[in-house]
Amino acid sequence: MTDLLLLMTRVTNAISLGEGHFREFKSAFNQTPGDHRPRKVTDICTDIARTLVAFANADGGDLLVGVEDDGRITGVPHTAEQVQALLNAPITHVMNGEHLGLQHKSLIQIGSEHVLLFSVSKGSGRIFQTIDGRTVKRDGLQTVPIHAETLLFEQRERASRTFDSEFVDGAEVSSLDLDLLRGMAARYIPGMTPELYLQQLGLAEYAAGGLRLRRAALLLFARDILEWHPRSxxxxxxxxxxxxxxxxxxxxxxxxxxxxxxxxxxxxxxxxxxxxxxxxxxxxxxxxxxxxxxxxxxxxxxxxxxxxxxxxxxxxxxxxxxxxxxxxxxxxxxxxxxxxxxxxxxxxxxxxxxxxxxxxxxxxxxxxxxxxxxxxxxxxxxxxxxxxxxxxxxxxxxxxxxxxxHRSVFTEQQSAWLRLFDEWHLSQLQQRIVVAGIGGHELSPEDIYEAINTHDRDTYDREVTFLRRNGLLLETLRADQATSRARATGKSKGGIKRFVIANPLTTPPSGRIVIHHIPRDITEKDLENSLGRHGKVVYVQLSKRAGRTARGIAIMSDPRVVDRLLASGGVISVREHRLTVQRPAQYVAEDASPNGS
The missing domain is CATH 3.30.565.60 (Heat Shock Protein 90)
Structure with a gap:
């Protein structure tokens, strides 16, 4: 009697709450206007099976047959034999219905009407289908079709998300590697006990029977892991x-x-x-x-x-x-x-x-x-x-x-080219710029931005400055010349090709010199003429002027010319000026490692 009263209360409470993710109402009467005869038993059985399968494939729920969508109780007007067929629907109309997890299936009188109550629990690790092979799932107020593979993935994911937090019966602190556990506890907070450490990280909880371990504690610290997980x-x-x-x-x-x-x-x-x-x-x-x-x-x-x-x-x-x-x-x-x-x-x-x-x-x-x-x-x-x-x-x-x-992003030819620059320990971005200039290919600023795959000006300046200061990226046009050409051609200045990569085989590192404190009236042609008296000049570049003087880089084709210049005092005459020359010190970006990365 008590159980019956509880079920009656459950039905009335469900009706008062209305349909939802865990509740569905089905009428036992036809819904066609003007036709309120009892529905066919086979149709109601199909509805029962479909709804219970949907609940089992989701989070469980209650189905009431004999209740309209708006909560009105209209009852089940069928014969006792037909009602029994409806109560058997979870078995007769569901594949493997005996495993459905049915908690209740009862005919309950509410007032003057009879209502069928079906209550099903959430399926655990099993996918349910109707007798005709349909897979459905409860989603809010709807029963929707779903692929069995998708449903299986969802079930596995739910299980996997909670697996390490489940408590494990029979597991004790003695099941753990205590030396390892003590070491981790001391590493976490010196002096902390293993038991407190386990609780602090949520790996265990104290209960009436003592410390209960979660599965994560065993996965992490088990003395014999195969006892708790066969494939760790x-x-x-x-x-x-x-x-x-x-x-x-x-x-x-x-x-x-x-x-x-x-x-x-x-x-x-x-x-x-x-x-x-x-x-x-x-x-x-x-x-x-x-x-x-x-x-x-x-x-x-x-x-x-x-x-x-x-x-x-x-x-x-x-x-x-x-x-x-x-x-x-x-x-x-x-x-x-x-x-x-x-x-x-x-x-x-x-x-x-x-x-x-x-x-x-x-x-x-x-x-x-x-x-x-x-x-x-x-x-x-x-x-x-x-x-x-x-x-x-x-x-x-x-x-x-x-x-x-382990394949390089660079081809064999590009890798061979890069090996010529090994002594500069180029960063990855600098290597990309150098590869972009292989074979004497002229580069524009836009080409360099594309090579390093960024639009960040600070990154561009850092990598380009390193290459220019070390004489690896040479100007073929000055900035003002690039501006003039851009105006004449209608292109953007960034699209004007004005750089080349120096080939270490033809412009050896030992053939490079730096000229300091160049007066404002000295031009690149003046430097080339002066150095040309000592040997063949491959390249001359005046850097941006700061104040009344500038700095220049020159490359001689024969490194021995540089040796002789430095041995004779490191001074050259340019018009009426005497200028100091030195070997370049490798440039290092201020905020970076020695390779500028």
């Missing part, structure tokens, strides 16, 4: 060639599997992966063997730690690292979260979201990781700084992978 592992496979083959053509040269809780796994997996980052040692210019790295170490480490931290731990697979001849693929179980798009990551928008929020929080506090978007920005930046191809991100059905290539 990183698998490293060295593959011969450019693709993985199967059967008799199987081409995996070596395979190593590293297992451990997340804190030890990051360190041990990295040590196992590091040997694959470099080629065999080669003899360097100093007659010593040098290790040549194919990939930036920090980029690889960031990608590996991101995979371990942000993977989906509800999927019992390992993080897989495939090392091919031309690339490295780091694949982690689970797609990206629905709120994170590959486009946002590749555009370096700095998307901030972590699937395993407690795991990520602990590792961030310890300084191991950043948010997924921040770590991805670092990977892209490191690959760019090393002149390597941009990483590829792949969001597959059950995995997310980051692919790093």
């Amino acid at each position: 592992q990183v698998r490293i496979l060295r593959v011969m060639g450019h693709e993985l083959k199967q059967g008799v053509d199987y081409n995996v040269l070596s395979q190593e599997t590293v297992t451990g809780n997340l804190l030890t796994l990051q360190a041990s997996a990295w040590e196992a992966l590091r040997p694959f980052l470099s080629q065999s040692a080669t003899l360097g210019s100093d007659a010593r063997f040098q290790q040549r790295y194919l990939y930036p170490e920090l980029a690889c480490r960031e990608a590996l730690i991101n995979a371990i931290t942000h993977r989906d731990y509800t999927i019992h697979n390992s993080v897989d690292v495939f090392v091919y001849d031309d690339r490295m693929e780091i694949s982690s179980p689970g797609r990206l979260l629905s709120t994170v798009r590959v486009e946002d990551l590749t555009r370096l928008n700095g998307v901030h979201e972590s699937r395993n929020s407690l795991v990520a929080k602990c590792l961030r506090e310890a300084g191991y990781v950043q948010e997924l978007g921040e770590g991805m920005r670092r990977i892209f930046r490191l690959m760019e700084e090393n002149a390597l191809r941009q990483p590829e991100l792949t969001n597959a059905a059950t995995t997310f992978s980051v692919t790093l290539f």
Whole structure:
């Protein structure tokens, strides 16, 4: 009797609240104007099945049959046999209806009318369909069709978002690596106890039975991780060639599997992966063997730690690292979260979201990781700084992978050209400018902006100043000449070609000199005539004048001419003036490292 009263109260409360995400009303009468006969049982059964499937595929809910959309109770006028058929609809009209999670199916009298109540819980890890194979889901007031694959992804994502925060029965502090835990607690705040540390980071809570551990605590600190997660592992496979083959053509040269809780796994997996980052040692210019790295170490480490931290731990697979001849693929179980798009990551928008929020929080506090978007920005930046191809991100059905290539963004010819400039330790942006000027190609300011892929004037000035001060970017037109040509041709000044890159083979570094304190009446032609008496002049440039004097750069084709000039006192005569010459000191930007980057 008490249960019946509770159900009656539940029905009346649901009616008073009206239809919503968790409530649906269905009439047992035809809705055609002038036809208020009872509906066909088969039609009502179809409605019952469709609504319950939609609730189960969403968040659960209550269905009332015999109630109009506006809340009026009109009842179920069908025979007892027909009512029983309606009550059986969750079994007869739903695929695998016995697993539907039906909490109530009852015929309840409200006043003078009878109403059918169906109550279904949220489906857990199962997709439900109507008997004719339709997949639907509750969305607000609507029951909408949805692809089974999409629904499965949503269910998995919900489970994966809460996985590390779930409490684990049977887990105790003794299940953890206490030495590791004490070390992390002391690193967090000296003197903090392990128990307080776990509570402080939300990894555990005290309850009546003692300290309850969340799954994140076990993932991070478990003494025997395989007892709590069978695939807390990183698998490293060295593959011969450019693709993985199967059967008799199987081409995996070596395979190593590293297992451990997340804190030890990051360190041990990295040590196992590091040997694959470099080629065999080669003899360097100093007659010593040098290790040549194919990939930036920090980029690889960031990608590996991101995979371990942000993977989906509800999927019992390992993080897989495939090392091919031309690339490295780091694949982690689970797609990206629905709120994170590959486009946002590749555009370096700095998307901030972590699937395993407690795991990520602990590792961030310890300084191991950043948010997924921040770590991805670092990977892209490191690959760019090393002149390597941009990483590829792949969001597959059950995995997310980051692919790093060891191919340079420069061609073999461009790389050979850049090696001529090794002694200047050019930044990545400076290298792009130098490559743009390969083969004596004249450059305009617009060409340089395009080469460095920016419209920022400060960046342009910094990189161009470095190249000009070091005599690597030479003027073919002065600024005033470029202005005149722009007016004459109707072009913008920025589009006028007025720079060339100096070829170190024809303008060797030792053939360059700087002339100081040049009076205002001295021209570039005067300098060229004076220096021409000592040897062939390749290039002369007067820098912007400051005050009453200017500074100049000259390049002699024969470096021995410079040696003789400096040995004789470092002075040249230009008209009636005696000017001091010196070898140029390498220019370093004031706010940058020695390479100006």
